[in-house]
Amino acid sequence: MSADEENRLARVALTWLAEPGTRAVHRLVERLGPVATLDLLLDGGSPDGWLHTTVAARSTAGDARAVAAEALERADRLGARLVTPDDEEWPARVAGLSTLHLPDVTRRVDGETAPPLCFWVRGSWPLGEALERSVAVVGARAATGYGQHVATELGYGLAERDWTVVSGGAFGIDAAAHRGALNSGGLTVAVLACGLDRPYPMGNAGLFDRIADTGLLVSEWPPGAEPLRPRFLIRNRVIAGGTLGTVVVEASARSGATQTARRAIYANRVAMVVPGPVTSAMSVGTHEFLREFPKARLVTGVAHVLEEVGRIGTDLAPLARGPQRPADTLDDDARSLLEALPRRGAMGVDRLAARAGVDVRTALRKLSLLEELTLVVRRDDGYALAPPAKSKRGKPATAAETSASA
Amino acid sequence: MSADEENRLARVALTWLAEPGTRAVHRLVERLGPVATLDLLLDGGSPDGWLHTTVAARSTAGDARAVAAEALERADRLGARLVTPDDEEWPARVAGLSTLHLPDVTRRVDGETAPPLCFWVRGSWPLGEALERSVAVVGARAATGYGQHVATELGYGLAERDWTVVSGGAFGIDAAAHRGALNSGGLTVAVLACGLDRPYPMGNAGLFDRIADTGLLVSEWPPGAEPLRPRFLIRNRVIAGGTLGTVVVEASARSGATQTARRAIYANRVAMVVPGPVTSAMSVGTHEFLREFPKARLVTGVAHVLEEVGRIGTDLAPLARGPQRPADTLDDDARSLLEALPRRGAMGVDRLAARAGVDVRTALRKLSLLEELTLVVRRDDGYALAPPAKSKRGKPATAAETSASA
Numbered sequence: 001m002s003a004d005e006e007n008r009l010a011r012v013a014l015t016w017l018a019e020p021g022t023r024a025v026h027r028l029v030e031r032l033g034p035v036a037t038l039d040l041l042l043d044g045g046s047p048d049g050w051l052h053t054t055v056a057a058r059s060t061a062g063d064a065r066a067v068a069a070e071a072l073e074r075a076d077r078l079g080a081r082l083v084t085p086d087d088e089e090w091p092a093r094v095a096g097l098s099t100l101h102l103p104d105v106t107r108r109v110d111g112e113t114a115p116p117l118c119f120w121v122r123g124s125w126p127l128g129e130a131l132e133r134s135v136a137v138v139g140a141r142a143a144t145g146y147g148q149h150v151a152t153e154l155g156y157g158l159a160e161r162d163w164t165v166v167s168g169g170a171f172g173i174d175a176a177a178h179r180g181a182l183n184s185g186g187l188t189v190a191v192l193a194c195g196l197d198r199p200y201p202m203g204n205a206g207l208f209d210r211i212a213d214t215g216l217l218v219s220e221w222p223p224g225a226e227p228l229r230p231r232f233l234i235r236n237r238v239i240a241g242g243t244l245g246t247v248v249v250e251a252s253a254r255s256g257a258t259q260t261a262r263r264a265i266y267a268n269r270v271a272m273v274v275p276g277p278v279t280s281a282m283s284v285g286t287h288e289f290l291r292e293f294p295k296a297r298l299v300t301g302v303a304h305v306l307e308e309v310g311r312i313g314t315d316l317a318p319l320a321r322g323p324q325r326p327a328d329t330l331d332d333d334a335r336s337l338l339e340a341l342p343r344r345g346a347m348g349v350d351r352l353a354a355r356a357g358v359d360v361r362t363a364l365r366k367l368s369l370l371e372e373l374t375l376v377v378r379r380d381d382g383y384a385l386a387p388p389a390k391s392k393r394g395k396p397a398t399a400a401e402t403s404a405s406a
Numbered sequence: 407m408s409a410d411e412e413n414r415l416a417r418v419a420l421t422w423l424a425e426p427g428t429r430a431v432h433r434l435v436e437r438l439g440p441v442a443t444l445d446l447l448l449d450g451g452s453p454d455g456w457l458h459t460t461v462a463a464r465s466t467a468g469d470a471r472a473v474a475a476e477a478l479e480r481a482d483r484l485g486a487r488l489v490t491p492d493d494e495e496w497p498a499r500v501a502g503l504s505t506l507h508l509p510d511v512t513r514r515v516d517g518e519t520a521p522p523l524c525f526w527v528r529g530s531w532p533l534g535e536a537l538e539r540s541v542a543v544v545g546a547r548a549a550t551g552y553g554q555h556v557a558t559e560l561g562y563g564l565a566e567r568d569w570t571v572v573s574g575g576a577f578g579i580d581a582a583a584h585r586g587a588l589n590s591g592g593l594t595v596a597v598l599a600c601g602l603d604r605p606y607p608m609g610n611a612g613l614f615d616r617i618a619d620t621g622l623l624v625s626e627w628p629p630g631a632e633p634l635r636p637r638f639l640i641r642n643r644v645i646a647g648g649t650l651g652t653v654v655v656e657a658s659a660r661s662g663a664t665q666t667a668r669r670a671i672y673a674n675r676v677a678m679v680v681p682g683p684v685t686s687a688m689s690v691g692t693h694e695f696l697r698e699f700p701k702a703r704l705v706t707g708v709a710h711v712l713e714e715v716g717r718i719g720t721d722l723a724p725l726a727r728g729p730q731r732p733a734d735t736l737d738d739d740a741r742s743l744l745e746a747l748p749r750r751g752a753m754g755v756d757r758l759a760a761r762a763g764v765d766v767r768t769a770l771r772k773l774s775l776l777e778e779l780t781l782v783v784r785r786d787d788g789y790a791l792a793p794p795a796k797s798k799r800g801k802p803a804t805a806a807e808t809s810a811s812a
Contacts, residue, residue, distance in 0.1 A: 018763070054763035061760035108738040146683055229745045275681030275693065277552055278706035287681060290696075290704050298696050298704075300684035332514040339635045354467035357424070357460035 004086065010034035011084055011118040012068035012222060017041060017055045019112065020220040021234045024048040026098070026114035034117070038064065050108075071222035078223055080122040080196050089126035091119075097241040100267040109230045113237045113263070116220050122196050123216035130189055130216055134164035135309055136239045136264070138257045139173025139249035144282050147250035150274055151176035152183075154247060157302030159186020163309075164215075166191060166243050168235065169204055173249045173257070178211055188215040191242070193235040194227035195219065236260040237267070244309040245270030247299060251285030258289045265293055270308045272299040333358045334366040338375060338385075346382035410492065416440035417490050417524040418474035418628060423447060423461045425518065426626040427640045430454040432504070432520035440523070444470065456514075477628035484629055486528045486602050495532035497525075503647040506673040515636045519643045519669070522626050528602050529622035536595055536622055540570035541715055542645045542670075544663045545579025545655035550688050553656035556680055557582035558589075560653060563708030565592020569715075570621075572597060572649050574641065575610055579655045579663070584617055594621040597648070599641040600633035601625060642666040643673070650715040651676030653705060657691030664695045671699055676714045678705040739764045740772040744781060744791075752788035 001009070011034045018025050024047065028037040042064060046052040058064075075082060083089055097115040105111040121127050137154050139147055151173045155165045159181035165188040167174040174190075181188035190211050192200065196219050199205040211217055220238065221231065236256065240246050240263035248271075251257040264271040273290050275298055276283030290296050299305050330338065333356070340356035341347060347355075353363035367383055370376035377386050407415070417440045424431050430453070434443040448470060452458040464470075481488060489495055503521040511517040527533050543560050545553055557579045561571045565587035571594040573580040580596075587594035596617050598606065602625050605611040617623055626644065627637065642662060646652050646669035654677075657663040670677040679696050681704055682689030696702050705711050736744065739762070746762040747753060753761075759769035773789055776782035783792050 053765050053768075057759050057763050057765050059760075060756065107741075146685065150684060230742070274684055275689075275696075275704070277683050278556060278680055279552065283681075284706075287704060287706050290681075291710070294700065298681070298693055300690075300693050304697070335513070336636070350466065354463050354465075357463050359459050359463050362459075 007034050007086065008082055008084055008118070009065060009068050009072070010038040012071055012082065013038050013064035014041070015117050015220060016067050016071070016222065017058050017064050018051060019109075019230070019234055020116055021097075021109075021112040021114050021237060022051065023112055023114045024051045026117070029117060068222070071224065074197065074223040075120055078122065078197050080120050080217075080223065083119045083121050083127050084117070089128045091128040091131040091242055093131060093244075094238060094242050096267055097237055100237060100241060100263060102262065102266055109233045112234070115241075116238060118220070120196055120219045120222060121216055122212045122218075123214075125187065125216055127216060127218065130164050130187055131166070131242050132164075133162065134166050134189065134243040135305060136166040136243040136246040136260065137173070137177035137249060138167055138239065138246060138260050139177075140251050140255055140257060140282050140285075141170045141172040141174075142252070142282065143172035143176065143250050144276075144280060146276060146280070147173055147282055148176040151249045152180035154249070154274075154302060154305065155180025155182075155188065156184045156186075158305065159188060160184040161302070161306065162186070163306075164189055166239055168192070168232070168239065169200065169208065171201060171203065175204055175207055177249075178207060178215075182210055182214065185214075190215075190217050191235055191239050192217065192219040192227075193221070193231035195221055195223040195225040197223045198226065200227040232256055233259060237263045240264040240269055241267045243269065245272055245305070247272040247274065247305055248286055248289065249274045250276060250280075250282040251289070252281055253284045253288065255285040258285045261289055261296065262293075265295055271296045272305060272308055273297070274299055330370075331366075333362055334369055337363060337366050338370060341376065341383060341385050343385070346379045346384040348382040352383060413440050413492065414488055414490055414524070415471060415474045415478070416444040418477055418488065419444050419470035420447070421523050421626060422473050422477070422628065423464050423470050424457060425515075425636070425640055426522055427503075427515075427518040427520050427643060428457065429518055429520045430457045432523070435523060474628070477630070480603065480629040481526055484528065484603050486526050486623075486629065489525045489527050489533050490523070495534045497534040497537040497648055499537060499650075500644060500648050502673055503643055506643060506647060506669060508668065508672055513636075515639045518640070521647075522644060524626070526602050526625045526628060527622055528618045528624075529620075531593065531622055533622060533624065536570050536593055537572070537648050538570075539568065540572050540595070540649040541711060542572040542649040542652040542666065543579070543583035543655060544573055544645065544652060544666050545583075546657050546661060546663060546688050546691075547576045547578040547580075548658070548688065549578035549582065549656050550682075550686060552682060552686070553579055553688055554582040557655045558586035560655070560680075560708060560711065561586025561588075561594065562590045562592075564711065565594060566590040567708070567712065568592070569712075570595055572645055574598070574638070574645065575606065575614060577607060577609065581610055581613055583655075584613060588616055588620065591620075596621075596623050597641055597645050598623065598625040598633075599627070599637035601627050601629040601631040603629045604632065606633040638662055639665060643669045646670040646675055647673045649675065651678055651711070653678040653680065653711055654692055654695065655680045656682060656686075656688040657695070658687055659690045659694065661691040664691045667695055667702065668699075671701055677702045678711060678714055679703070680705060736776075737772075739768055740775055743769055743772050744776055747782065747789060747791050749791070752785045752790040754788040758789060 041055045094115050100113045102110045155177035158165050165177055165181040167177045169190045169192050178188045194200050196217050199208045236259050240260050246261050246264040248257050248261045261271040273286045273296050336356040353360045374386050376383050447461045500521050506519045508516045561583035564571050571587040573583045575596045575598050584594045600606050602623050605614045642665050646666050652667050652670040654663050654667045667677040679692045679702050742762040759766045780792050783790050
């Protein structure tokens with residue numbers, strides 16, 4: 001076995017002995033390399049009491065190197081490959097997880113946020129290239145029609161603009177984001193919390209096959225690994241840290257989706273949140289997140305997302321504005337005169353000038369201007385508002401209508 | 407005529423000569439008092455060129471003092487009263503408007519944000535007392551069913567907790583907020599942009615009568631004044647500055663409601679925004695406001711509003727959380743064991759300990775605990791998940807269900 005092959009085998013074995021993200025293991029690998037770290041742990045030489053116990057317990061179920069070798073064979077049969085930091089396609093951005101520290105950690109899983117030791121990948125794109133320009137779109141499984149619509153639009157719009165969509169594999173928002181990206185013919189990446197041969201949930205098996213055909217299925221766990229609960233949280237750090245930003249579309253009050261956004265915040269990525277009706281339980285978590293994290297950005301669509309993650313000066317969202325009306329360009333005097341005109345009938349220039357608080361000479365000049373703009377008509381008995389005409393925007397815009405719009 | 411009566415008449419006359427909020431007039435009144443200011447302006451002695459022209463133009467339509475005297479008589483017949491800073495019921499908070507300066511002013515109306523010279527009031531509550539603990543609820547006229555529901559709930563909830571609801575008189579959100587407050591039997595104040603004898607819009611005339619019966623109808627303009635367009639913006643500064651905070655419920659991209667919130671921000675009041683579906687045109691303005699003003703607070707209901715405007719330590723909103731589950735109280739080892747149990751069937755303690763990565767002695771201890779919590783059952787062939795039972799919350803909460811929730 002070559003040194004390279006030994007290293008790869010050791011990384012797989014280490015991921016089996018202790019869950020991905022374990023800081024003590026990552027530190028050892030950084031210092032000693034994977035092979036020496038594996039030897040040290042198997043010899044009972046772990047510097048960390050908890051890790052020592054875990055390795056000993058796990059080892060009673062099998063020989064770590066043998067388990068790893070079997071996993072590699074199984075991956076081969078699956079058409080999946082192992083990707084390690086030694087490979088060219090390793091996604092450099094996940095190294096940023098080494099500085100991810102969540103505050104107020106009470107569960108061990110929230111503290112074990114070290115970078116991955118390896119990835120299992122199905123699909124033909126190089127992993128690093130796929131994640132280079134990527135945005136995560138995550139959210140509730142029990143999504144509403146509203147949330148699924150928004151997630152599909154985001155997935156479609158991002159992929160259409162050559163951004164890679166990244167999400168988990170769950171029903172609801174995750175699946176909708178992938179489907180949107182697939183429908184645009186773009187690139188989408190599903191990061192799973194179990195072996196690539198165990199589609200979870202089963203109902204998304206067809207979706208996973210479509211993703212693997214044109215995008216990537218990715219996992220830190222070897223073939224055969226089960227989707228145990230803490231693995232979703234461990235996986236979430238990769239979704240947050242492997243992308244430039246995370247968008248949460250819907251989340252209930254107690255949701256894993258906001259856990260991903262939380263990791264994005266503390267990994268110095270952009271955390272983005274799509275609001276929803278305050279009457280929807282599926283938007284409670286998103287609104288709480290916006291209230292709790294001033295750094296989180298409210299986004300309402302692809303343009304806003306691109307504004308956050310896009311390079312400065314490009315991909316900027318236009319400010320939402322109503323249509324420009326001719327009256328918008330008027331100065332204060334012309335505006336005052338327009339607004340002083342009666343809704344019905346005409347008014348002489350003297351009275352009009354007094355009502356508007358401008359002198360008569362100015363009034364005459366401004367009224368000519370208003371006539372030119374077809375906002376006002378001159379009649380025998382004075383000046384009157386122009387009759388409402390169908391505007392080009394298909395909506396009549398009369399002064400009477402606008403007079404109550406502020 | 408007493409000196410007091412002369413002062414009152416002069417304030418009314420000044421409001422007729424130049425629109426409320428005019429800074430030059432307010433500065434003169436602060437320095438010279440209302441009577442001397444009126445004399446100065448009528449003598450053509452205005453220090454401000456624009457004000458000079460306006461006063462001269464307006465004066466061609468009548469004698470300012472005579473117009474004011476007539477307005478006072480008309481108010482008397484209406485059952486309305488004039489309130490000035492000399493009255494005990496003057497709302498002290500509006501004085502804060504003297505420091506309100508909007509940035510990037512291009513329209514004159516955005517610069518003229520001085521405190522009011524007087525108010526016309528219909529209703530029996532003292533104005534200052536009514537506004538002491540008040541929150542503004544404003545929004546789109548073309549509100550959706552969603553927005554009207556939220557505004558009604560806010561109006562009801564605030565008034566029920568002895569907060570005064572303040573709004574304009576428009577259809578949509580304004581009317582819904584008032585109706586909610588009225589339905590709770592609480593206090594609501596409508597601030598109009600025209601004379602109190604000219605209900606605008608007419609369709610709300612019945613609502614205005616109900617408001618005057620138990621709350622207050624308020625305006626800076628004398629009886630007979632028309633609802634000219636700029637008056638709504640002038641009025642908005644009073645809604646923003648007279649309350650502790652302003653909540654915007656729905657607003658299109660180009661909306662007067664966000665103008666009120668903008669004034670709240672720059673008057674150092676709390677600006678609050680209720681989000682909505684990103685697919686709704688009526689929430690575009692609210693979302694843009696949240697994006698534009700980091701100081702604006704996203705609120706989803708009365709509890710959040712009270713948290714912002716309530717006194718420190720009282721009226722605090724609880725953080726939205728899902729129900730506590732027994733598994734929430736488990737330590738890492740117990741949780742790992744619970745999650746390592748197969749979905750169906752039992753597993754021996756040795757295999758279970760290896761899967762969970764804990765030693766066998768710890769496993770046995772934690773499994774007893776899990777048995778006590780009725781999360782796990784001991785069987786002849788090992789340990790198994792407890793069968794799903796209807797929980798007290800009417801929803802089965804099994805480990806299998808929770809294992810995919812992160």
